Amino acid sequence: MALFLRFRDIFMPPGSLLAEAGIKEGASILDYGCGPGSYSIKAAQLVGERGKVYALDIHPLALKKVEKAAKKKELSNIRTILSNCATGLESASMDVVLLYDLFHDLKGSEAVLEEIHRVLKPEGVLSFSDHHMKEEGIISKLTEKGLFEFSGKGRRTFTFHPLNK
DSSP, X not given: OHHHHHHHHHHSOHHHHHHHHTOOTTOEEEEETOTTXXXXXXXXXXXXXXXXXXXXXXXXXXXXXXXXXXXXXXXXXXXXXXXXXXXXXXXXXXXXXXXXXXXXXXXXXXXXHHHHHHHEEEEEEEEEEOTTSOHHHHHHHHHTTSSEEEEEEOSSOEEEEEOOO
């Protein structure tokens, strides 16, 4: 899997997806299902010292890779979270949540969307990408429970905003 992700990062650099998420310096980011941290590391560079990136994954080895990469790049603004759903973050504390290449295989997706909704600020952004799903399926799955509204499609990502905040 790690080899596949290295090839993915060469042909689809993390920065191109993150540009569509509208990440700004000083922002708080949650990379949900971060894997080895390609997006987490790039996001940490984009938000700068005043920002914070939380890298969440169910696999301890993935989080160790994130920590190792952050140390190598001298990034002190990344925190890892070992979890399959709950983040432990404060409500309405995240500017952007990244949900990339994970949703199609996610068990308990409703609980995950509820947790993402809980931690996003009212003006926050859920940046979504999953090449295993069709556009109609993505939009219907993320909007059907009334937690998010679809607000746009980039080249490779879909943007959603939380409702009822």
